[in-house]
Amino acid sequence: MTIHAPSRETFEARLRQIGDARYHDKHPFHQLLHSGGCTPDQVRAWVINRYYYQTRIPMKDAAFMSRVTDPNLRRIWRSRIEDHDGTEPGTGGIARWLKLAEGVGLDPDYVASEVGILPATRFAVDAYVRFVRDEPLLPAVASSLTELFAPKIHSERIAGLFEHYDFANAETMSYFQNRLKEAPKDVAFGLKWVLDHAVTQADQDAAARALTFKTEVLWAQLDALYSAYVEPGRIPPGGWQPGEGLL
Numbered sequence: 001m002t003i004h005a006p007s008r009e010t011f012e013a014r015l016r017q018i019g020d021a022r023y024h025d026k027h028p029f030h031q032l033l034h035s036g037g038c039t040p041d042q043v044r045a046w047v048i049n050r051y052y053y054q055t056r057i058p059m060k061d062a063a064f065m066s067r068v069t070d071p072n073l074r075r076i077w078r079s080r081i082e083d084h085d086g087t088e089p090g091t092g093g094i095a096r097w098l099k100l101a102e103g104v105g106l107d108p109d110y111v112a113s114e115v116g117i118l119p120a121t122r123f124a125v126d127a128y129v130r131f132v133r134d135e136p137l138l139p140a141v142a143s144s145l146t147e148l149f150a151p152k153i154h155s156e157r158i159a160g161l162f163e164h165y166d167f168a169n170a171e172t173m174s175y176f177q178n179r180l181k182e183a184p185k186d187v188a189f190g191l192k193w194v195l196d197h198a199v200t201q202a203d204q205d206a207a208a209r210a211l212t213f214k215t216e217v218l219w220a221q222l223d224a225l226y227s228a229y230v231e232p233g234r235i236p237p238g239g240w241q242p243g244e245g246l247l
């Protein structure tokens with residue numbers, strides 16, 4: 001007797017349910033940030049640590065592409081690298097993130113030096129890069145599907161930061177405004193690819209596990225931030241000390 005995998009629709013609902021239950025929009029740090037409750041130093045700590053995630057995204061996409069044999073898949077995937085690195089100096093998501101850094105009073109060269117990144121941020125982000133480099137292509141693509149839930153958090157963030165913080169302006173918010181345009185094309189492609197390729201129960205389980213893993217990568221970064229800079233406020237050795245790296 002053949003046991004059929006659950007339908008495409010059931011599988012997609014399973015993936016969306018993982019986001020509903022585990023995406024980092026529910027983390028207390030984001031709730032604090034978006035409601036105006038962060039001090040300037042807490043915002044700076046977020047910008048410094050999140051920079052590490054930003055820089056590793058194109059590296060994980062390059063690691064992914066290095067294993068893809070299908071030129072069609074590589075051609076589509078490479079726009080992700082261009083979105084972050086830009087097509088010339090001063091363009092792209094990393095440059096836009098550094099504009100945000102300047103806007104919150106940080107020296108962009110300090111932020112780009114990666115000094116002061118929390119150890120747990122590095123561990124979580126590096127684990128994501130390794131996962132995408134080492135796992136089969138299906139879980140590697142599925143791990144990017146947290147982006148299904150990102151437009152909602154980016155919209156909430158743009159509205160919340162404009163409402164509550166003086167540093168919010170068209171330039172400092174441009175990273176998030178651009179993601180609202182870029183992410184939907186990536187995630188539409190990624191979701192279809194995963195739904196097309198996860199044909200067995202084992203495939204669907206592997207994809208769901210990958211997405212769960214990724215929600216943990218995101219959540220762990222905010223836990224580290226919260227514990228260092230909010231409550232109990234215990235900055236680990238090597239973590240950014242308020243006052244460092246200012247303009």
Ligand SMILES: O=C(O)c1cc(C(=O)O)c2c(n1)C(=O)C(=O)c1cc(C(=O)O)[nH]c1-2
Nearest residue numbers: 057143144145146147149150153154179218
């Ligand atoms: O602000 C956020 O909450 C958030 C989350 C995520 C995500 O869900 O991984 C990404 C981004 N932003 C983002 O800007 C981005 O470029 C991005 C790329 C990826 C990925 O896994 O390939 N996730 C995310």
